[in-house]
Amino acid sequence: MIDLHTVETAESGQQALQKFKAGIFDLVITDHIMTEMNGEQLAAALKARDAAVPVILLTGFGEIWRAENERLSAVDAVVAKPFSRSGLRQAMMQVVCATSSEEHKQQHVV
Secondary structure, eight states: OOOOOOOOOOSSHHHHHHHHHHSOOSOEEEESSOSSSOHHHHHHHHHHHOTTSOEEEEESSHHHHHHHOTTOTTOSEEEESSOOHHHHHHHHHHHHHHHHHHHHHHHTOO
């Protein structure tokens, strides 16, 4: 099965932020450990620019990270490594559907 997503890659958190500023993205998937800024910092910077963009954080720390960082609002979903294609796809659908649902609610508020 081919998902037909258009993907941009970045070698660092700073490069990812620059690409985000220059483009339009429906979803951001970031690693937790990166050079220059970590995934949490990138997510916060992205949300400061566009609060509606869903952000998925990939981490090798999985449940430990979730337990210690429950209140980080900049990350919409955490996917533990190693992950499967179906697991990542499920997280993508979850955050995109949640974002679409929120936008739909906001558009119909009178």
